[in-house]
Amino acid sequence: MINSRLMKKKSRQGAGLLLTILLFAFLYLPIIIIFIISINNSTRGYRFEGLTLKWYSELLFNFKTPSSDLVIFREAIFNTIWVALRSTIIATVLGTIFAIGINALDKKRRVRMMVLNNIPVVNPDIVTGISLMVVFTLISFSLGETTVLIAHVFFSIPYVVLSVVPKLKRLDPNMYEAALDLGCSRLCAIWKVIIPNISTGIIGGALIAFTMSIDDFVISYFTSGIDFENVSIWLYTKMKNPQNLNPTLYAYNVLIILITIGVILFISLKRDRKEKQK
Amino acid sequence: MKTLRRYSFPYLIWMILFVLVPTLFLVVLAFSDLSLYRLSAFSIRFDNFAIFQESYIITALSNSLIYAFVVTILSFLIGYPVAFYLTTLSEKTKKILIALLILPLWTNMLVRITAWERIFSPNSIFTDIFNVSIPILGTQAAVVIGLLALYLPFMVFPIFSVLDKLDPKMIEASKDLGANDTQTFIKVIFPLSLGGVVSGFIMTFLPSLTAFALPETLGWRRVPMIGMEIQKKFIIEGFQAFSINQGALISILIMLFSIASFILITRVDKEGETLI
Numbered sequence: 003m004i005n006s007r008l009m010k011k012k013s014r015q016g017a018g019l020l021l022t023i024l025l026f027a028f029l030y031l032p033i034i035i036i037f038i039i040s041i042n043n044s045t046r047g048y049r050f051e052g053l054t055l056k057w058y059s060e061l062l063f064n065f066k067t068p069s070s071d072l073v074i075f076r077e078a079i080f081n082t083i084w085v086a087l088r089s090t091i092i093a094t095v096l097g098t099i100f101a102i103g104i105n106a107l108d109k110k111r112r113v114r115m116m117v118l119n120n121i122p123v124v125n126p127d128i129v130t131g132i133s134l135m136v137v138f139t140l141i142s143f144s145l146g147e148t149t150v151l152i153a154h155v156f157f158s159i160p161y162v163v164l165s166v167v168p169k170l171k172r173l174d175p176n177m178y179e180a181a182l183d184l185g186c187s188r189l190c191a192i193w194k195v196i197i198p199n200i201s202t203g204i205i206g207g208a209l210i211a212f213t214m215s216i217d218d219f220v221i222s223y224f225t226s227g228i229d230f231e232n233v234s235i236w237l238y239t240k241m242k243n244p245q246n247l248n249p250t251l252y253a254y255n256v257l258i259i260l261i262t263i264g265v266i267l268f269i270s271l272k273r274d275r276k277e278k279q280k
Numbered sequence: 281m282k283t284l285r286r287y288s289f290p291y292l293i294w295m296i297l298f299v300l301v302p303t304l305f306l307v308v309l310a311f312s313d314l315s316l317y318r319l320s321a322f323s324i325r326f327d328n329f330a331i332f333q334e335s336y337i338i339t340a341l342s343n344s345l346i347y348a349f350v351v352t353i354l355s356f357l358i359g360y361p362v363a364f365y366l367t368t369l370s371e372k373t374k375k376i377l378i379a380l381l382i383l384p385l386w387t388n389m390l391v392r393i394t395a396w397e398r399i400f401s402p403n404s405i406f407t408d409i410f411n412v413s414i415p416i417l418g419t420q421a422a423v424v425i426g427l428l429a430l431y432l433p434f435m436v437f438p439i440f441s442v443l444d445k446l447d448p449k450m451i452e453a454s455k456d457l458g459a460n461d462t463q464t465f466i467k468v469i470f471p472l473s474l475g476g477v478v479s480g481f482i483m484t485f486l487p488s489l490t491a492f493a494l495p496e497t498l499g500w501r502r503v504p505m506i507g508m509e510i511q512k513k514f515i516i517e518g519f520q521a522f523s524i525n526q527g528a529l530i531s532i533l534i535m536l537f538s539i540a541s542f543i544l545i546t547r548v549d550k551e552g553e554t555l556i
Contacts, residue, residue, distance in 0.1 A: 011461075018365030022377075025362050025436075028429060029384045032395035035406060036387065039398075042405065047398075049408050096291075103287025115288055117546050118295050124482060124545060125538050126490035128507055132514060132531055133302035139316055140305060156298055159291075175281045188283060217388045219493065224514070237390045241497055244397050255391045262386045266379075 033259075040252035047249060057253040071248060078236040079254060085147070085232060086215035089154035094208040096155070097162025102196060104163065105170040116167070119160045130157060131224030138225065145227025153225040154215045161214065162207030169203035170196070205269060213262060303535065309528035316524045328522065328529045337509060337530070344506040347420070348488035351427045352435075355484045356477070359435035363476075366436075367443045378440065381433055389430060393497050396426050400498060418500035426498045427488045434483035442476030443469070475548040482541040490534060506530065 039047045043054040064072065104115045122130055134156065138149045173196065181191035197204070219234035226235055233254070240247060308314060314322035331337050366377055384392070398404040400422050402415035416422045446469065454464040492507030499505075513527025 015365070015368070018361055018368070021358060022362045022365050025358060025432070026380065029381070029433065031399065032392045032429065033384050033387060035395040035398055036391060038405060038409065039395075047405050048403060050405060099287050100291040102284050103289065103291065106281050106284035107288055115291070117542075118292070118299075120545070121295070121299055121542070124486065124542055126486045126534065128490045128492065128510055129531060129535055129538060132510070132527070133306070134298060135514070136302040136305050136309075136316065137298060140301070140319075156294075159294075178281055178284075192284075213386055217386070219388070219390055234388060234390050237388070237394075238493060241390065241394065241493070244394055244497070247394060251391065255387055258388075259383070259386050263383070 036252050036255055039249050040256045042249065045249065046245060047247075057249040058257070061250045061253050061257075072250065074231075075233075075236065075248075075250065075254075078231045078233045081147070081230065082216055082232040082234075085151055085154055086212055089151055089158055089215050090208055090212040092151075093155045093158035093211045094162050094204060097159040097207060097211075098166055098197075098200075098204055100159065101163045101166035101170060101200075102192065105167055116163075119163050121160075122157050123160050123164070127218075127220035128224075131221040134221065135224045145225060145230075147226075147230045149225045149227070150222050150230055150232070153221050154218065157218070157221055158211035158214060161210040162204070165207035165210060166200055166203040169200040173199050202273065209266065209269070216258065306528045306531055306535075309525050310532050311529075313522065313525065315521075317519070328525050331526045331529065336504060337506075340504040340506045340509045341533075343420075343504060344489050347424055347427060347505070348485050350424055351431065351488045352481055352485045354424075354428055355432045355435035356480065359432060359480060360439055360477070363436050363439040363443055366440055367446075374444075378437075381436060385433060390493060392430065393426065393494050396422075396429065397497055417498065418502050420499075420503055422498040423495050423503050423505070426494050427491060430491075430494065431484040431487055434487075435480035438479035438483065439473060439476040442473045446472055478544055478548045482545055486538060486541060489537065506534070510534070 038050070040057055041053050041055065042050055043056070044051040060072070061076075068076070104112055104119070107115060131153075134149070134153045135145070138145060138152075143149055177195050177199075178191050181195045182188070186194065217234070218232075219238065222232055223235055223238065226232075231239075237247075237251065308322075309316060310328060311324055311326065312322040313325050314320070366374055369377065397417065399406045400414055400417040401407075402413055402417075407413045416425075450468055450472065451464055454468045459467065490507045490510075491505060492511045495501075495503050495505040496508060501508075510527055510530050513523050513530065517523040
């Protein structure tokens with residue numbers, strides 16, 4: 003009896019493990035293909051023709067004889083990163099301020115603001131994209147880099163708020179009052195008491211904002227007009243003829259993954275060390 | 281602390297500007313002959329509803345609903361057991377596997393779509409290396425598998441985060457009271473994880489419903505979906521008479537799905553804590 007129950011539990015565990023392995027294989031299959039194309043010595047990429055790092059060096063170091071395609075691609079990469087950096091900084095600052103404000107509200111209003119905050123998170127990208135496009139056209143902002151930047155700030159703020167508010171909830175409100183009693187101004191109390199205590203939430207929010215911005219396609223597409231191209235929009239225009247996609251695209255993509263892994267490892271290791279010191 | 285309330289006020293204005301104003305304006309566009317690019321006096325008209333009699337819209341809409349439904353159910357059937365299995369592992373393994381689950385999402389969505397395009401081509405690097413050929417490009421199966429690959433993780437995360445926070449004492453109590461594993465699962469674990477399940481359903485259903493770059497590429501435009509029609513109405517045919525008005529009407533229909541999801545999500549998870 004006990005034996006059969008144990009067997010049942012074991013087989014259930016086995017099924018869970020098998021399904022998990024299959025899921026990971028399924029999710030990583032395209033990533034493996036992307037990686038292989040980026041190190042494959044073939045331009046069209048139909049066959050595997052040996053290992054090479056030439057696409058990486060082409061992307062990173064070829065400034066003397068770049069093809070016109072590469073020049074446009076590099077410009078798109080620059081636009082993507084430049085928008086992501088600015089939108090992350092703006093969204094992190096604004097999102098943190100808004101989160102502090104939301105946290106100070108009474109419960110009923112706080113829940114209402116959080117519901118409002120979650121609208122852009124739940125809404126499909128295409129709805130957000132069209133809504134923003136409509137607003138910008140309405141106030142006759144011509145679509146371009148600025149509107150894309152505002153759009154990215156818009157969809158990033160909710161993630162910053164969602165990642166900061168839980169940290170604020172854990173903060174003892176008396177600490178802030180104590181700082182005020184001890185002669186700190188309001189801004190000084192925020193800066194010296196609140197911010198240091200919610201820094202992990204702020205950093206987490208900033209990371210989500212940055213990765214969301216760098217990979218965004220749909221919202222950028224609807225708010226960019228015809229003059230501005232980031233990597234996704236550039237790629238979308240080329241996807242009609244996928245055989246013309248150059249492996250430098252895949253090299254860029256692998257680099258982005260590696261950089262993201264590096265940054266996250268660095269931050270989490272630093273945090274672990276800090277916790278150990280405590 | 282109360283003086284800090286004022287910092288939430290600008291956020292309210294910001295949300296009104298970017299959420300409420302465009303929604304109202306889309307409603308006006310959908311029910312009138314107003315032109316987005318040339319604002320003027322307008323009259324109410326219901327002619328835009330005629331698009332719901334066009335066969336291409338009906339096909340696209342029913343395709344989208346069916347695929348989104350299939351993708352969501354498949355995601356749930358695969359995602360729930362996986363999320364459950366992950367919670368049984370040690371803290372360290374759990375952390376690593378969750379990180380590995382997030383990792384593919386840092387790859388540009390469009391680049392992943394082009395990778396699937398290669399996998400589904402009759403003659404590609406995938407065939408060359410793995411010696412298998414899955415030439416299903418341009419079929420419904422390609423679209424559904426592609427959507428599943430993009431959105432399945434969004435089913436796993438919320439369910440995992442709810443299950444992981446579950447108090448083990450609840451399960452012990454249920455067993456002490458004589459329930460077997462199956463009964464414990466049906467009566468205790470599953471109801472308590474419902475918040476995560478609802479979030480997961482919404483986070484996979486809505487993006488699948490509105491996808492447009494994926495069906496264009498993996499479906500070769502042979503498998504129409506409603507996102508493609510919205511994009512066509514707003515961008516490609518944006519300057520044709522009433523095209524944007526028709527697009528606005530379809531968007532309003534999609535928004536109804538979002539609003540329904542929204543009401544559901546605020547019921548089970550008041551502060552949206554399962555969303556990230």
